Amino acid sequence: xxxxxxxxxxxxxxxxxxxxxxxxxxxxxxxxxxxxxxxxxxxxxxxxxxxxxxxxxxxxxxxxxxxxxxxxxxxxxxxxxxxxxxxxxxxxxxxxxxxxxxxxxxxxxxxxxxxxxxxxxxxxxxxxxxxxxxxxxxxxxxxxxxxxxxxxxxxxxxxxxxxxxxxxxxxxxxxxxxxxxxxxxxxxxxxxxxxxxxxxxxxxxxxxxxxxxxxxxxxxxxxxxxxxxxxxxxxxxxxxxxxxxxx
Amino acid sequence: xxxxxxxxxxxxxxxxxxxxxxxxxxxxxxxxxxxxxxxxxxxxxxxxxxxxxxxxxxxxxxxxxxxxxxxxxxxxxxxxxxxxxxxxxxxxxxxxxxxxxxxxxxxxxxxxxxxxxxxxxxxxxxxxxxxxxxxxxxxxxxxxxxxxxxxxxxxxxxxxxxxxxxxxxxxxxxxxxxxxxxxxxxxxxxxxxxxxxxxx
Numbered sequence: 001x002x003x004x005x006x007x008x009x010x011x012x013x014x015x016x017x018x019x020x021x022x023x024x025x026x027x028x029x030x031x032x033x034x035x036x037x038x039x040x041x042x043x044x045x046x047x048x049x050x051x052x053x054x055x056x057x058x059x060x061x062x063x064x065x066x067x068x069x070x071x072x073x074x075x076x077x078x079x080x081x082x083x084x085x086x087x088x089x090x091x092x093x094x095x096x097x098x099x100x101x102x103x104x105x106x107x108x109x110x111x112x113x114x115x116x117x118x119x120x121x122x123x124x125x126x127x128x129x130x131x132x133x134x135x136x137x138x139x140x141x142x143x144x145x146x147x148x149x150x151x152x153x154x155x156x157x158x159x160x161x162x163x164x165x166x167x168x169x170x171x172x173x174x175x176x177x178x179x180x181x182x183x184x185x186x187x188x189x190x191x192x193x194x195x196x197x198x199x200x201x202x203x204x205x206x207x208x209x210x211x212x213x214x215x216x217x218x219x220x221x222x223x224x225x226x227x228x229x230x231x232x233x234x235x236x237x238x239x240x241x242x243x244x245x246x247x
Numbered sequence: 248x249x250x251x252x253x254x255x256x257x258x259x260x261x262x263x264x265x266x267x268x269x270x271x272x273x274x275x276x277x278x279x280x281x282x283x284x285x286x287x288x289x290x291x292x293x294x295x296x297x298x299x300x301x302x303x304x305x306x307x308x309x310x311x312x313x314x315x316x317x318x319x320x321x322x323x324x325x326x327x328x329x330x331x332x333x334x335x336x337x338x339x340x341x342x343x344x345x346x347x348x349x350x351x352x353x354x355x356x357x358x359x360x361x362x363x364x365x366x367x368x369x370x371x372x373x374x375x376x377x378x379x380x381x382x383x384x385x386x387x388x389x390x391x392x393x394x395x396x397x398x399x400x401x402x403x404x405x406x407x408x409x410x411x412x413x414x415x416x417x418x419x420x421x422x423x424x425x426x427x428x429x430x431x432x433x434x435x436x437x438x439x440x441x442x443x444x445x446x447x
């Protein structure tokens with residue numbers, strides 16, 4: 001696979017003068033400086049987010065929440081675009097990679113329901129001390145899993161205050177996901193699908209929003225919707241250009 | 248020893264049972280003082296016994312015989328008991344020994360420049376303690392960890408992995424202060440703030 005590194009200059013949006021750095025978008029996961037947010041297209045051509053984390057010299061793995069109670073960590077295959085978050089301190093980058101490794105090591109313990117909602121509070125189990133990535137009442141999806149991991153590690157990417165309600169496109173994708181769950185032969189997945197059906201229309205943090213958040217400067221704090229939305233277009237364009245090159 | 252002087256002011260009601268008397272004194276200020284004293288003790292040696300005198304006029308760690316006769320001796324266990332009076336929990340010897348071994352390994356890896364391995368060791372061990380609900384053990388580790396001997400990445404690992412549990416860990420704040428002081432001393436306050444403030 002030929003790696004394409006986006007060579008756009010850093011630019012300033014006129015709207016709020018927040019710096020955005022497209023140099024941190026890459027199609028080569030090995031460029032990941034310890035940790036990055038990956039975006040790819042799944043079989044349904046929908047966007048899917050994960051975390052690419054460095055596990056060794058020139059070795060990276062992708063940690064991602066694939067589906068209901070299905071967390072994966074394996075080598076990156078297929079075309080992806082990775083957004084490297086602006087984490088200035090090497091110690092912080094190293095910590096994020098170590099934290100992702102810890103989450104990956106504990107995959108058998110992470111029994112995460114698939115949810116449409118964004119659970120702002122990563123629960124801390126008062127009895128066992130275990131960090132919960134979403135509880136049974138809510139859960140996570142691929143994008144909110146990434147958001148939760150970064151927040152838990154002390155590096156929140158997104159400020160979800162004021163996030164708008166789902167757009168027509170978002171609702172279509174939410175309905176598609178609920179339908180898939182209801183059509184499943186697994187009663188547990190069906191039950192979760194019924195729960196999720198009540199959340200159709202809930203604000204949706206998209207995979208490209210999370211990657212877009214990485215293009216903001218760390219000093220500006222967790223990215224709000226406007227910045228994520230603006231940056232997401234660059235992420236999708238980069239991904240689709242890469243896919244076109246691959247075709 | 249300012250911490251002992253402060254402690255002496257607070258401790259005015261000893262009786263035959265040192266644990267019972269100190270457990271009564273659970274005012275926040277007292278707790279901080281005892282935690283500082285315990286931290287100091289553990290920094291020197293895990294086995295060090297602390298003796299707190301009832302007489303505020305003669306604060307000293309090894310009181311004369313006549314003072315010792317009426318002032319009870321407080322072991323590290325006694326102090327841990329006070330600090331975790333709500334839980335009525337002390338750290339078992341086995342866990343303390345294991346924590347000491349683990350810290351030795353972490354110092355060793357870190358001093359050889361193997362920061363990532365040291366961080367992974369911290370993350371796995373502390374995560375295991377938290378997942379088992381072993382908050383006093385985790386606190387004991389934070390207390391025993393010598394911030395001066397750890398690199399910045401490993402300090403970040405200690406603070407990062409305990410971030411979600413900070414409300415449960417009474418000694419985490421003092422570990423943060425020591426970590427901050429250590430980075431400040433080496434690289435200045437701005438650097439310490441940039442490196443550590445997000446994990447406070």
